[in-house]
Amino acid sequence: MSEKNASRRSLANIAGIVAIATLISKVFGLVREQVIAAAFGVGPVVNAYAYAYIIPGFLLILLGGINGPFHSALVSVLSKRDKSEAAPLVETITTLVSGILLLVTVFLVIFAPFLIDLVAPGLTATPGGEEVRLIAIRQLRIMSPMAMLAGLIGIGFGTLNASDQYWLPGISPLFSSLAVIAGLGGLGLFLGRDLLDPEDAQLGGMVLAGGTLLGAILQWLVQLYAQARSGLGKFRLRFQFSRPGVKEVLKVMGPATLSSGMLHINVYTDLFFASYINNAAAAMKYANLIALTPLGIISNMILVPMLPVFSRLAAPENWVELKERIRQGLLLCALTMLPLTAILVTLSVPVVRFIYQRYAFDQAALEVVAPVLVAYGLGMFFYLGRDVLVRVFYALGDGETPFRISIFNIFLNGILDFLLINLFQTPGLILSTIGVNITSMGVMLWVLNRRLNGLPLLHWGKILLTLIGGTVLASVGSWGSNQLWEQWLGYNNLFLEIGQIIFPSAVAFLLFFMVANRLQLPELTILVNRIRAKFKR
Template sequence: MSDKPKPSRSLAGIASIVAIATLISKIFGLVREQAIAAAFGVGPVVNAYAYAYVIPGFLLILLGGINGPFHSALVSVLAKRDKSEAAPLVETVTTLVSGILLLVTIILILFAPTFIDILAPGLEEPARSLAVQQLQIMAPLAVLAGLIGIGFGTLNASDQYWLPSVSPLFSSLAVIGGLGILALYSGGQVNQPEYIRLGSIVLAVGTLAGAIWQWVMQLIAQSRSGMGRLRLRFNWQLPGVKEVMRVMAPATLSSGMLHINVYTDLFFASFIPNAAAAMRYSNFIVLTPLGIISNMILVPMLPVFSRLAAPENWVELKVRIRQGLLLTALTMLPLTAIFISLSVPIVRVIYERYAFGAEASQIVAPVLMAYGFGMFFYLARDVLVRVFYALGDGETPFRISIANIFINALLDYLLVNAFATPGLVFATIGVNIISMSWLLWVLNRRLHGLPLGEWGIALVGLAGSSVVAGLGSWGVSWGWQQVLGSENLLLQVLQLSLAMSVALGIFAVLVARLKLPEVDILVSRLRQKLGK
């Protein structure tokens, strides 16, 4: 243990830093997606990229993400040790992990065609060839994922939160810069075979360059903090190294199982033209507010659940679970109303320019509607999973996630024929509904009864409010279209802004009549955020 007290930040302070940095990263991520859409639309380059990025992206999320196993393992071990022990420990873990992931990189390069054929058996040329080439270019992301995850954990352990949270914007900037150079070079010939080939390479190289940039910035901060430099160290016998690996290995396996559903969805999507690109564009729109709001809800909730885990506190714990679920509904359901009723205007404003035309908007909009419908169930499931973690039970959510792999595959098979690409999203929503119901059933037994009827009535009231809000916003949007049209970006932005304002206004008025205490909690949190 360190004898030197570190200046501590409050939980709210840390959450604010992470939320602001995440917002900045999301904004740059949105600009990146807009640039990709403008450059390639929903054509073969983006379809190929969606599959080529599956494995590297999975590794970046799994190993290099905040709250990933590498991050969590480093934080948990370094927090217990003196700062003087950090550098040898971090350098040894970095050497070990880099060696393992270097082998993964070589395998990805050599067997890229096989991996693409397994992930996307229905992918046709030229998308297949482009995907193979992109995967070979991005294969070093395997090593970078581990290095970035180690950097996240090391910097957080030294009480640095800003750079790790904002660093994903470097990847976005690299891709945007590469596409800007491509636009100057191509002179607007976006449909030519040479442009498609070169653009595919630029997209993959930009992604790789962005990850390198992100890691280098972390490495500089890590070195300045005295938490390790870029050097080989083979001191495997350090006690901290063994402890990190004991935490890291099972956590990596457990987290990895949760991403198999993504592979399943993309497997079926490979047989539908442009499905992967449509899912990528629409999913990013939904994940932008979802990521920010989930931080606002989940970060403060987990320690609260943990403090109430003892049986004598279960009455209060039930109240907090209700708060988590209703806060989720209060934030997600109005967004659901907006995404369903205004999917076409949203897609047009965000993406429709250059290579991404009106036809592409009609492909992406129905998928966005499906994703919007599932927002509450996705975040509500996460709230319940945190309750199990607080109770010291990670096994139950893990077992449910294993069962969900098979359920998701079955629902994909059943729904893809009926609904095409949106059917794949509905399958994921079905899995989340089943997971949420299963977790509630287990909690109801474990906590000796939950007031599920009372909670259900409140949720039905909120759902009904969102339906009315959605109908109101759709009516305003439709009326605007009939009277003023939406032939340019300014009219589209004004149409969307007015319709969204109407949706939020109707929802707020109806929810106020329900007199839920969670409304006051949400308003209080928003005032705290806006007041800072």
């Protein structure tokens, strides 16, 4: 809302709130995946769920996620307007979005078999693939209402953030995790036996999908309650499509949705190729969750408070400060993501073992998932750095440039998938996405350099190369520490498993930040001060 009606929290304050809320949600998300892994391993239920969740999950991330196009569009528009204009504007956008997404929901129910065959054509060619296909069709039909819920959740995120409410939106995803955990726990108690029993696969798949849907409903209801209490709109029909601000929201929302959608089509492309490899979808799902837990926390901590700042600096007279904020965003990404890259690349086996290996998730599953986690670790900075640059374009009112770049990236991703899957199998699909994100960052920086009358790209590049060198050094230290720990102490109990992760990780962080400290970056000072402030509290 307008600054005259609301006192703005500091960036550090907002980042802290978002980080804590997101941390809680991500921890529950990790527990949810542990429960799923323990119940089903990398078997047909999880593989089916990976394909059935493609479209509902795609819409939930695309439309309903923090930093998604709905969130970004509403924040960028509402942050410039008086609070009294919010409720009718939000209700009008909600009416329009709900009508469109209700049709999408009906489409998903009717055409579920066709859609599963479209996204996973290789299933019937793999052992047990027909069973996976049937489970996936049922799961997709159960989760189809998430199409409409995704839009409503995204609107809620944007509306609450624009009014300086960050805690509830950040923590609301935990309701989804709780619903899945409760559903699978109840099923296990009801059956009183191993959920891996083949005759329970269909039932287990339905419970997993039903818990996911229930979680999305709870997440939306919690946001709607907070939205209504704050006078920011209720769930009511309002057809004032000519109202001031509606066209402005749609102008950003439309191209931004298409642009982000193009990025997520790359996920479909990856799973299209994955359907020809046994258990590839499940491996990608488990490894992705490990990588996204820290990435999601840090992403929200950096991007959520910076988007309104980018928006307020969009005018030409503020471009000097905008450039500084762009640098700040990119270097904060590098300082937080690159040491994590060193850790995930060198400690993939201990991390996967500690998080997942129990009950149905055995040594064979570990050997499938760990190499995929290495690939995800390599791309963390490029994933987050791309998101920072996309938000700059949104703040400038330009959703078309990211959209055009995303169109090109679809073809690039398909080519890289085809080439790299033959060389590296499942990890090759992740490496292709990294190539796409690197290309996106390069093109967007080139466009911003021209549009903002020059960026100090050479200087930024030297800093990033030095930090990448620090990552290599940190990786060597982490790998060596891990080898010593395993040879001298092993991992025969829980405490040794934890130590095998913590000790090499500490070595990696120490070596990386020794290199980073020599650069005397103000961004490092900002990061350290934020961490100190949190510990003092």
